[in-house]
Amino acid sequence: MSEQDQQRPRRTTANWVLAGLITLFGLVVFTVTVRDGRADSALLFVALPVILAAALALTPGRTTHGRVFVVTTIALLLAAVALHEGAVCVILAAPLVYAVAHGTTALIRALRDASRAYAVFAVPLLLLPGLEGSGIGPRVAPDHSVEVVRVVALPADQVAARLAAGPHPVTVRSVPLRVLGVPTPGQVSGDGLDPGDRWMFGYHGSAHGPGGHLLAEVATVAPQRVGFRFVEDSSITARWFRWRHADLRWRALDAGHTEVRVTVDYTRGLDPSWYFGPVQQVLLGAGVGHLLDMMTLR
Missing domain, CATH: 3.30.530.20 (START domain)
Structure with missing residues (x-):
């Protein structure tokens, strides 16, 4: 076995269990959608996202950002399944979700060797953009x-x-x-x-x-x-x-x-x-x- 094969991430039992749960979830939603007379919606908004999510579940991430990307994408795909035609909301929000997920990951990694004082200021700054419209922060020019x-x-x-x-x-x-x-x-x-x-x-x-x-x-x-x-x-x-x-x-x-x-x-x-x-x-x-x-x- 080559050194490259030894370093390549392997699928674990957790990967197979997650893929199985995603597939089971997809089958249930697909069946319900078809019974409601929405076969076209079932193929586009259920089957396709579930297949992609299951495939990603069987793809181990090589790096921290790789694993964050896989988990975030699975969550977005399953949200698209739940929303059906409202999946356009997921598509529009996806770039923002990826930016926040990877930005948070990068900040956490950067703070590992930083002082606690730096973390006290950095974490609130990261949260501020998400407060708008939450009831805590005001809406800006709606x-x-x-x-x-x-x-x-x-x-x-x-x-x-x-x-x-x-x-x-x-x-x-x-x-x-x-x-x-x-x-x-x-x-x-x-x-x-x-x-x-x-x-x-x-x-x-x-x-x-x-x-x-x-x-x-x-x-x-x-x-x-x-x-x-x-x-x-x-x-x-x-x-x-x-x-x-x-x-x-x-x-x-x-x-x-x-x-x-x-x-x-x-x-x-x-x-x-x-x-x-x-x-x-x-x-x-x-x-x-x-x-x-x-x-x-x-």
């Missing part, structure tokens, strides 16, 4: 706004007619939304740009899974401008942010082109702000862009 502009190759009166006809489901063109599997409305109803007119955006789901709907109502009307308020939000996205107000404007650029602008005010539901603020800004921008596509593309 209210945000996102604006998206489209130029439509149509005269202003035809664009106004399309907007008044209400949104219609269209194929998602945004790469971030498609890659991350962010929920988008699958059913849309309602039309009109007069005060009191309502638009309903429905999200696919079942009695055992995420779904719900978002109900928007025309609140204010001005020339080439409409303001919306949000009456009800039972959608899956309500766990991530709260819609506050939306403003729709359009203006003619020339005889054959019209600029359409949507501004949405929302309240971020996830903390810390320094991480989830930019992430949600990007995703909400893509989501509002999809809304504009639903209103202007036919």
